[in-house]
Amino acid sequence: MQSKTVNNVRVGRFELLMDAGFGAQKAGDILIRAFARMGKYVFIEPTIPAEISPPPRTRPALSGVIIRVAEFDLENIGNNTDVILASHEIVLDRRLDDEEHNPNCRVLLDMCDKDLPTAIYDKVLKRVKDSGLQIFPFEVVPEAQVLIKSLAGKARNMYYIGMLACIYNAPEEFVINEIKLTFGTKLKEDVFKKNIDLFHFGYQYAKDNVPFGYEIKNASGKNGHEKILIDGNSALSMGIIESGIKLVSGYPITPASSILHTLAKVFPSFGGTVHQAEDEISAIGTAIGSYYGGVPALTCTSGPGLSLKQEFIGYATAAEIPIIIIDVQRSGPSTGMPTKTEQSDLLSVIYGSHGDSAKIVFAVHDIIDCFYAPILARYLAEKLRLPVFIMSDFQMANSYKVLDKPQICEMEDSNKIPDFVLEHFGLERLPEHIEMVRTQQAAPGTPGKMRRITGLNTDETGTVNYFSKASQRSHAVRNEKVHCVQRALKKPELFGGREEGDILIVGWGSAKGAVEEAVSYCQNAGLAVGGMCLRFVNPLPPMLKDIFSRFKKVVTVELAYGDPQKHPPLAMILRAETLADVQAIISRVTGRPITPRSIETKIKELFHAGVA
Amino acid sequence: MPELHEKAPAGAPLTVKDLNTENPRWCVGCGDFGVLMGFKRFLVEEQLLPHETVNVSGIGCSGRVPFYVNTYGVHAIHGRPITIALGVALARPELKVFIHAGDGDALSIGGNHLIHGIHKNFNCVFILYDNQLYALTKSQSSPTTRKGHPTNTQPKGTELEPIAPIRFALGMGASFVAATADWLPDHMVNTLKVAYAHKGFSFVHVLQRCPHFDPENFDNKSSAWFSFLTHEKGVPPDKRLAGKTETIQHDPSDHEAAFKFANSSHTYFGLFYRNPDKPCYDDMMRQRIVNAKPLPRSGILDSYKI
Numbered sequence: 001m002q003s004k005t006v007n008n009v010r011v012g013r014f015e016l017l018m019d020a021g022f023g024a025q026k027a028g029d030i031l032i033r034a035f036a037r038m039g040k041y042v043f044i045e046p047t048i049p050a051e052i053s054p055p056p057r058t059r060p061a062l063s064g065v066i067i068r069v070a071e072f073d074l075e076n077i078g079n080n081t082d083v084i085l086a087s088h089e090i091v092l093d094r095r096l097d098d099e100e101h102n103p104n105c106r107v108l109l110d111m112c113d114k115d116l117p118t119a120i121y122d123k124v125l126k127r128v129k130d131s132g133l134q135i136f137p138f139e140v141v142p143e144a145q146v147l148i149k150s151l152a153g154k155a156r157n158m159y160y161i162g163m164l165a166c167i168y169n170a171p172e173e174f175v176i177n178e179i180k181l182t183f184g185t186k187l188k189e190d191v192f193k194k195n196i197d198l199f200h201f202g203y204q205y206a207k208d209n210v211p212f213g214y215e216i217k218n219a220s221g222k223n224g225h226e227k228i229l230i231d232g233n234s235a236l237s238m239g240i241i242e243s244g245i246k247l248v249s250g251y252p253i254t255p256a257s258s259i260l261h262t263l264a265k266v267f268p269s270f271g272g273t274v275h276q277a278e279d280e281i282s283a284i285g286t287a288i289g290s291y292y293g294g295v296p297a298l299t300c301t302s303g304p305g306l307s308l309k310q311e312f313i314g315y316a317t318a319a320e321i322p323i324i325i326i327d328v329q330r331s332g333p334s335t336g337m338p339t340k341t342e343q344s345d346l347l348s349v350i351y352g353s354h355g356d357s358a359k360i361v362f363a364v365h366d367i368i369d370c371f372y373a374p375i376l377a378r379y380l381a382e383k384l385r386l387p388v389f390i391m392s393d394f395q396m397a398n399s400y401k402v403l404d405k406p407q408i409c410e411m412e413d414s415n416k417i418p419d420f421v422l423e424h425f426g427l428e429r430l431p432e433h434i435e436m437v438r439t440q441q442a443a444p445g446t447p448g449k450m451r452r453i454t455g456l457n458t459d460e461t462g463t464v465n466y467f468s469k470a471s472q473r474s475h476a477v478r479n480e481k482v483h484c485v486q487r488a489l490k491k492p493e494l495f496g497g498r499e500e501g502d503i504l505i506v507g508w509g510s511a512k513g514a515v516e517e518a519v520s521y522c523q524n525a526g527l528a529v530g531g532m533c534l535r536f537v538n539p540l541p542p543m544l545k546d547i548f549s550r551f552k553k554v555v556t557v558e559l560a561y562g563d564p565q566k567h568p569p570l571a572m573i574l575r576a577e578t579l580a581d582v583q584a585i586i587s588r589v590t591g592r593p594i595t596p597r598s599i600e601t602k603i604k605e606l607f608h609a610g611v612a
Numbered sequence: 613m614p615e616l617h618e619k620a621p622a623g624a625p626l627t628v629k630d631l632n633t634e635n636p637r638w639c640v641g642c643g644d645f646g647v648l649m650g651f652k653r654f655l656v657e658e659q660l661l662p663h664e665t666v667n668v669s670g671i672g673c674s675g676r677v678p679f680y681v682n683t684y685g686v687h688a689i690h691g692r693p694i695t696i697a698l699g700v701a702l703a704r705p706e707l708k709v710f711i712h713a714g715d716g717d718a719l720s721i722g723g724n725h726l727i728h729g730i731h732k733n734f735n736c737v738f739i740l741y742d743n744q745l746y747a748l749t750k751s752q753s754s755p756t757t758r759k760g761h762p763t764n765t766q767p768k769g770t771e772l773e774p775i776a777p778i779r780f781a782l783g784m785g786a787s788f789v790a791a792t793a794d795w796l797p798d799h800m801v802n803t804l805k806v807a808y809a810h811k812g813f814s815f816v817h818v819l820q821r822c823p824h825f826d827p828e829n830f831d832n833k834s835s836a837w838f839s840f841l842t843h844e845k846g847v848p849p850d851k852r853l854a855g856k857t858e859t860i861q862h863d864p865s866d867h868e869a870a871f872k873f874a875n876s877s878h879t880y881f882g883l884f885y886r887n888p889d890k891p892c893y894d895d896m897m898r899q900r901i902v903n904a905k906p907l908p909r910s911g912i913l914d915s916y917k918i
Contacts, residue, residue: 036918228916238912247702268904270912273702273897278728282695285688285725289668289699292686293707297699315689402918410909444684444700444707447663452678452685463634464679 006169006213011070014083014168016160017091019056020049020063023157024087028065030161030182034174035069036229036402039218042067043074043401045593047095048339050254059094066100069168071217074401075366076513079597081105082214083167085160088112089124096127098592105133106212108163112140112156136210144201147194158195162202167213172203220402231400232392235370236326237262240298241270243374244411245324247297249275249287254338255394256300256328280308284323288312291322292453294443296378296414300326303345304335306352313387314353317478319453320436322381322388324374329393331591340591341395343509344560346569349389350538358478360384360485361538362425363391363509369535370396371406372421379417383430384481385441391537393559395593396510425535428488434481437474438462486539491547492532495519500550501528502612503603506582507557508534508570511594515557518599529603537573545578553612554578555585555602557594562587626659628652636680643820643830644673646794647741648680651710653797654804655681665708668697670717673748674741674820677712691722694729694738701734701894708808709736716746719755719775730784732893733812737804740777740815743822744829751825761826778884779874781815782867787890788814789870790847790883794821795832799840799850799881806847806883812892819879841873841882849882 018024025046032042047064054060068078080102086092087110101107107128111121121137128135140148140159148156158179165175176196183192220227230238237259240248248267250260264274277283283299290297301309306327316323329345331337349361360380364370373390381388409418422429439460442449451462457474459465495516503522507515512533519531530551534540548554554574562568567575568587575582585602586594606612631652638644655665665683669675671690678685684707688696697711711729718726718740729738745763746752752765756777760769781789788810792803800818807814821830831837839858840849849859862869862882870885 033918227918228913229918230913230916234916238916241909241912247699249699266907266912268900269907270909271901271906273901275698275702275897277695278724281692282698282725282728285692285695286699286702289686289696289701290703291699292696293700293703295703297703311689312692319686405913405917408910408912444666445664445704447661450662450682450684452667452687454679454687455689456687 004211004213006215008215010072010216011068011074011078012168012214012216013066013068013078013081014085014164015064015066015081015095016085016164017062017064017095018087018157019061019091020051021053022063022087022154024064026182027157027161028067030175030178031164031170032067033178033181033229034165034170035168036220036227037178038170038174039221040216041070041072041074041220041402042229043077043399044068045077045395045399048398050337050339057088057090059090062091062094064091064095069216071219073403074513075516076596077399077593079595084108085164086110087156087160089121093124093127096131098590100592100595101133103132106136107133108136108138108210110140111137138205138209141201141205144198147198151191151194155195155198158198159202162199162204163206163210166203166206167210169213169215172200175199223404225404227402228405229400229402230367231398232364232367232370232396233258233328233398234262234400235367236373236390236392239371239374241267241272242371242408242411243296243378244414245296245298245374245378246272247275247287247290247295248272248300249277249283249290249297250300251277251280251283251305253280253302253305255330255397256302256305256326258397259300259326280305281312284309284312284325288316288321288323292443294445296322296382298324298326298374300328302328302330303332306345306348310353313359314355314357315455316387317353317357317359318455318457320385320438320441321453322385324377324381324388324390326390326392328397329391331589337591339394341393341593342559342589342591343393343511344569344589345391346508346537346560347572349391350573356475356479358482359387359389359538360482361389361391362536363534364396365509365512365533365535367396367399367401368403368406372424375409375411375417375421376425376427378411379414380485382414384434384485385436386478386481391509393510426490426492427485428490430484430488434484435477437477482539485536486542489536489539489541491543492534492541494547495531496523498523498528498530501530502552503529503606504548504551504554505529505531505557505599505603506534506554506570506574507594508537511557511559514594514596514599517596518603521596521600522603527603527607540573540577544574545580548578548580548582553606554580554582555606556582557586557599558584559589559594560587561589626656626662628656631655631662631682633680633682636676638673638676639824641821641823642673643743643794643822644677644741646797647674647739647800647818647820648677650794650797650800651677651739651804652681654801654808657801658805658808660708664706665710666700667710667712668693668700669712670714670722671748672714672717672746673743674712674714675717691717691720692725693717694722694725697736698729698732698734698894701736702897705894705898711736711738713738713740715740715742715744715756715777716754719777719780727784730781730786730813730815733787733890734894735811735813735892737807737814737816740817741820742777742817743820743826744774745822745826747822747825776874777817779871781817782871782874782885786815786885787812787887789817789885790815791817791819791881793819793830793832793881796850796853796881798852799847802847803883810886810888812890838879838881841880841884843883845886846883
C-alpha cells in the first residue's frame, strides 16, 4: 500500500452520511462510545430526516452523524469537517450544500452501485474537485459485498465503522466491544458474526488503502472524574427525576418526545408517571392539575405545542399554580423543519399568552445545564407560583457528549435546593417571603383552608374582583415576583475575563459553546473582543446596560431570522432593555447550529469595515 | 372570601349551611340554582369532607359553581376542566373530584377532552349542565341547541341537528351514564349519589333551564314529555312525580336497551348504563409504579457511565 500520513491533531471532525434506515446513527453511536471509552472527548450531532423512511438515494433521505473528537472538553460541534464518508453521491451532494467542510476536507465516497452510469457520479465528483476537496472513491470489497447481500443490504454501516475506526486509530477491540454491547443480545449469532466480519473488512480496507489517518490523544481521564456520555434530552429526563418532579405530561412532538420515551422506561421505578395526553392543551392542563394537588409536574413540548399551551400558561400565572414547561425549540413557523434547530421561540415564550402574563424563562447552555435545569425550575416555580420555562433546542436535545458525572442531590423539598445548583445558574437564593396575589395558598386536602382558584382577577382573599385597584395590584404583585428573580441574578460570565473592549458578542442558550470558542479565537488573534451567553432571558440580568457600556459595539448571534430591517428576538429584547444599539451579526435560520468560525469571520469583517 | 373556613366544629355533621359561600351571580330563575342546591344536598347526605372535595369547572354560567360551594375548587379555562381534574385525580387519589361543565364547554371547545375523559374512565363525577345554548356570552348556538331555535349567531334559527349527549357518551363507551334535570331536586340528589358510588368517569347529563335566553325550553310544569328509567340498582323516580309520570324498569347493565332509550326522541331521566368493571386510567398509572422495581435516585446516571 501507499504510505500513510498520520496527522497528530488536538481536535478533529468527521461525518458519516447514509440513507435513513441504514444505521448511520447507530454507527455513530458505536464509534463515539468506543472513542469515549478510550478516553477521548466527543460531541456528536445527528442529522435526522423529518420522515421515518424517505425513499433511498434521494436528498431528503440524508441521515447521518457529525462527530467531533478532541483531547479537551468540547462544548459544541465545532466548525468544519475534516473527513466525510458518504454511502452514495446524492447524500454527499445534499450535505455539501451546507458548506460545513474544511477547504482540505477528505471525502470518501462509496462507489457501490456499479450499475449506475458513471455520469451520475461524475457530476458530484466534479463538484467535490471544484471545491478543492480531496476525493477518495472506494468500493466495498467483494467478500464484504457478499455478506451485505446476505443481510438484505443492511449492515453496510459496519464496514464504514471499520474504515472510520482505522482512520481515527481506534483499536479494533474497543469498537467490537461496543458493537457487542449494542447488538450482542439482539442479533442471532451468525448475523452478529457477519456484522463483526464486515467491521474487520472495513478496517482492513482502510488500513491498506486510505492514505491518511488522525491521531488524537486520550486525555479525558486526566482530571480523575468519572465520565458519562449523555444527550441533552436524556440529561433533562434524569434531571427531572433528580428534581423530585413526579408527573411528566406531554403529547408526541419532535424534538421533545424523546424526554417522554426516556422517562417512560424508568420513571415508575422512581415513583413517577409519564402521562401521554390527548393533545398539547390537555398535557399542560393535567400538569397544572397535578401541581394544584401538590404533586410537582412538568410538561415538555416544541413550537406548535407551545402555541397550543399558551392559554393555560397565562392561567397558571393568574391562578398562581406552579408549572414547568420545557420548550425544545425547532425550526418554525408552523410545522417548519421539525428536525432542524432554531432559537426563534424566544418572543412567543416571553410575551406569549394574552394580557400581561408574568413568567420566568431561562435557557440551557450545555448538557450539564440540562441535568440541573429541572431542579432550578422546580425551585422557582414553587417559590413564585409562576410558569417557569426551560428553553432547549433540537441541537441541544440530540447532541451528546462526554462530560464529568454531575453531582446528584436527590431533591425533595424545593426550598432546600442545594447552593451549588443556584451557583451553577448564577442565582442568589430568593427572599424567604415573596408576596402572592392571594394570601391563602393551601393545597386541597388541607382542613379548614378551602379555597377556589380562578383565572379571573381576585383580591388578596381570593374573591373575584373586577375593580380597578385589585387588577392593578395583581399585576404589580405578579411582576414583582419576576423582579425579585432579576435582583437575584449575578453578573453573567464574560468569556476570557474581558470586561471592556471593542466588540461584545452576546448569545443565549445553546449558543454558549460557539460564542466562547469564537471569543477565544478573537482574543488569541489580539482583538479586543469579549463575549457572554445568557441563561436567563426573562428576567434579564440587571447589569447588562452597564456591561454593554464598556464595549464600543454589542452584537448578537442567534438562530432566528433577522435582516437589515428586522432585529431578531435576542437583539430586540437587549435593545429594549439597555437602549444600546445592539445589532445581530448572525441571525440565520438554516437549521444548522452556529459555528465559532462563522462568528469569528463576522467579527473580523466588522473590524475590517472599521465598525469597531 | 369570608367563608374560607370550615364552619362546623370538628366532628359535627356537615350541613348545607357549611357549604354556602357568597350569593350566586346568576339570573333569577336560573336552572343552575337547582343543580347547585342538589349538589350541596348530595354532599351533605354523603357527608363528604369539604377539604377533600374538589370542584373543577370550565367557563360559562355553570363554571361559577365552585365559587358557591365551600370546598376546594378550580375555575379553569374554557373547555379544559377535564384535563385539570385528571391531574388532580392522578396526584391525589383520596380527593373526591367533581367536574362541572356546560354544553359549550363539554361538547364544543372541550369535546376532545370529553372523548378522552370518558375513554380513560378516571375516577370523577362529570356533571354536564345542558341549557342548550351559550348563555354567559349572551345567546349563541351550542352543539345541543335544538334545530330552528334562533340565537344571536344564527338569528334565523340554529341550522344543525343537536348532538345527543347521552348517545355520545354511550357510544364512547362510558362506564356510567345518567340523566336528570335541574327542577327534579330529589332525583338529582339520588342520581349524584349513584354517580358518586360508581368508580370511574360518571357521566351525568343535567337538563338545565335558561329562563333569560330560552324561557320556552323545558316545560317544568308538565311531566308528560319525559319518563323515568328505574331499577333496584338505578335511580328511583323523583318523589314529587312518582305515580304521575311514566316510569320504566331498565337494567343499567343492558347496553343495548340503554342505546334504544338514548336514540329515542322522547326524554328519559335516570340511570341509562353502568359498567362497574371498566378499568380506570388513574389506577393503571398508580399500578405501574407499584409494579416497577423501586430504584434509588442516587443511581440515575449509572447507565450513562462510560
